[in-house]
Amino acid sequence: MISHVFLLLLLPLLAVFAITRRRRLTAVIGMGLFSLILAAVYLLLNAPDVAITEAAIGAALVTFLYILAIRKTGRLVVAGNETPGLLYREGDKVLGVEQEILNGFARHLGLELVVHFDPEETIEGALLQGEADIGAGGIFSKADERLLQSSGYLSTVLYGLSLHQARQPPRGTTRRRPSYFMDLVEEIKAGQCPRARLDLARFLSVSRLDLSAYRVERLPGSFSYFFIVSSEREELHGQLNSYVEGLKESGGLKKIVRRYFS
Amino acid sequence: MRNFPLGMAVFAVILVGCLCGVLIGGFGYRGAVDEAGAAYLLRAVEDTGAANMVSAIYLNYRLYDTLFELLVFSVAVLGVRFYLVGRNEEQVGSIPESQVVRTSADLLFPPILLLGIYLVLFGHLSPGGGFSGGVIAGTGLLLCAVALGAEVVARRFHEGILERLEWGVLLAVIILAIFPVAMGRVPLTDLLPTGRLGQLGSGGSILIYNGLIGIKVFIGTWVIIHYFMRHRGEI
Numbered sequence: 001m002i003s004h005v006f007l008l009l010l011l012p013l014l015a016v017f018a019i020t021r022r023r024r025l026t027a028v029i030g031m032g033l034f035s036l037i038l039a040a041v042y043l044l045l046n047a048p049d050v051a052i053t054e055a056a057i058g059a060a061l062v063t064f065l066y067i068l069a070i071r072k073t074g075r076l077v078v079a080g081n082e083t084p085g086l087l088y089r090e091g092d093k094v095l096g097v098e099q100e101i102l103n104g105f106a107r108h109l110g111l112e113l114v115v116h117f118d119p120e121e122t123i124e125g126a127l128l129q130g131e132a133d134i135g136a137g138g139i140f141s142k143a144d145e146r147l148l149q150s151s152g153y154l155s156t157v158l159y160g161l162s163l164h165q166a167r168q169p170p171r172g173t174t175r176r177r178p179s180y181f182m183d184l185v186e187e188i189k190a191g192q193c194p195r196a197r198l199d200l201a202r203f204l205s206v207s208r209l210d211l212s213a214y215r216v217e218r219l220p221g222s223f224s225y226f227f228i229v230s231s232e233r234e235e236l237h238g239q240l241n242s243y244v245e246g247l248k249e250s251g252g253l254k255k256i257v258r259r260y261f262s
Numbered sequence: 263m264r265n266f267p268l269g270m271a272v273f274a275v276i277l278v279g280c281l282c283g284v285l286i287g288g289f290g291y292r293g294a295v296d297e298a299g300a301a302y303l304l305r306a307v308e309d310t311g312a313a314n315m316v317s318a319i320y321l322n323y324r325l326y327d328t329l330f331e332l333l334v335f336s337v338a339v340l341g342v343r344f345y346l347v348g349r350n351e352e353q354v355g356s357i358p359e360s361q362v363v364r365t366s367a368d369l370l371f372p373p374i375l376l377l378g379i380y381l382v383l384f385g386h387l388s389p390g391g392g393f394s395g396g397v398i399a400g401t402g403l404l405l406c407a408v409a410l411g412a413e414v415v416a417r418r419f420h421e422g423i424l425e426r427l428e429w430g431v432l433l434a435v436i437i438l439a440i441f442p443v444a445m446g447r448v449p450l451t452d453l454l455p456t457g458r459l460g461q462l463g464s465g466g467s468i469l470i471y472n473g474l475i476g477i478k479v480f481i482g483t484w485v486i487i488h489y490f491m492r493h494r495g496e497i
Contacts, residue, residue, distance in 0.1 A: 008282045008285055009282075011278065011281075012275060012279055012282060015274060015275075016271065016274065016275060016278075019270075019271070019274060020271065041285070045285075048389035049314070049316045049389045049390070049394070051389070052381065052389055052390055052398075053393060053397070056394050056397045056398045056401060057397055060398075060401045061397060061400075061404070061483065064401065064404055064408075064487075065487070065490065068490060068491060
């Protein structure tokens with residue numbers, strides 16, 4: 001009798017646990033536990049047939065189906081261009097100011113953050129085709145009108161780099177800007193980059209190199225880093241903006257930035 | 263509790279509390295000893311040869327009701343298929359699962375399948391039956407799908423044949439049970455002789471119906487899972 005009452009008291013506790021979780025996976029596991037304990041209750045009430053069905057459907061099958069659904073919808077997919085300090089990899093880990101902001105935002109929405117590193121020029125396409133939710137990676141300008149920009153989270157300035165003696169590129173080859181920052185760094189190191197426009201985060205990383213072959217100037221104007229979202233995702237855009245603003249007001253953003261740039 | 267309406271939480275707690283109260287109150291309840299219940303208890307073993315009273319009732323006395331449950335399940339499977347076919351079919355390359363998942367799926371699938379078959383075959387002797395055994399076997403297939411990818415499993419188990427088998431089984435059940443009713447007779451519940459109580463063959467036609475329902479539910483569960491995976495999710 002005591003075990004009956006104990007198990008029955010667990011049921012409402014687990015139900016409340018499941019419906020108050022923000023993380024969906026935790027909620028689903030709470031529901032699976034609920035079903036399992038309900039099956040035990042049925043068993044104690046001399047209904048083994050019902051208990052078997054409850055365990056098979058409630059605890060196993062439905063939990064599986066929910067997990068499948070979460071794998072599809074419970075993720076915040078970020079297409080990012082690798083940028084030192086803002087969004088970068090170290091081994092398996094993704095780090096950076098933007099990672100911390102977006103991770104906090106994903107938790108706020110009850111989602112899992114997934115970061116895909118893409119070359120700069122494919123990010124906008126990925127957003128427009130719905131393959132990613134948010135574009136990131138030191139973005140300070142956008143061209144496409146079908147994209148919305150979030151409010152800026154950090155102000156920046158631009159630096160122009162140009163070779164003192166610009167060499168003519170070999171004939172027949174069209175020069176294009178490298179897709180990845182690391183390739184650009186290699187070019188600059190080798191003294192083969194005729195001109196480049198770098199934002200502060202990237203410039204700080206490059207400034208450790210020997211830049212004696214280049215003329216460095218600060219470009220006029222003030223910019224700020226932001227995230228981009230497809231214009232069809234207005235709700236997400238609003239949520240992201242209010243999250244970034246809230247982070248700015250609470251001073252949490254300053255702390256994050258200080259951790260990476262000090 | 264952020265962003266969660268307090269009223270909803272209070273309502274949920276009250277609802278679950280009431281449910282639990284009913285269940286606690288039900289502990290004093292020891293089964294219906296009214297006339298029908300008593301009659302079943304006295305005569306079920308003799309009539310049906312099944313030791314499991316639940317199976318005796320829903321596959322013999324109440325076989326006609328069970329048929330409609332089977333039809334409800336079939337319509338649900340049909341509905342999933344109908345509404346998902348042609349809808350953003352994704353050619354998702356299977357995500358390579360970790361070795362842990364694959365190994366545990368390999369280890370767990372045979373026992374799960376065996377448990378499902380056991381529940382189906384011994385449904386008239388011990389707890390279980392076609393519905394629960396079929397769902398358990400289907401869930402085992404889902405485990406394989408998580409480890410290997412849904413399309414691989416669908417190919418390996420010849421899904422096309424399975425789907426035809428599913429409808430064949432439904433047809434067989436209809437012929438066995440509904441057709442006699444349409445002819446003005448009772449559903450066929452005496453296809454096999456009832457043997458000695460406790461033997462595998464003792465349940466008479468309950469064994470046949472459990473087997474058919476088990477196959478039907480097994481395939482139906484897999485079809486539902488597979489269609490959801492293919493059209494609404496990824497694996």
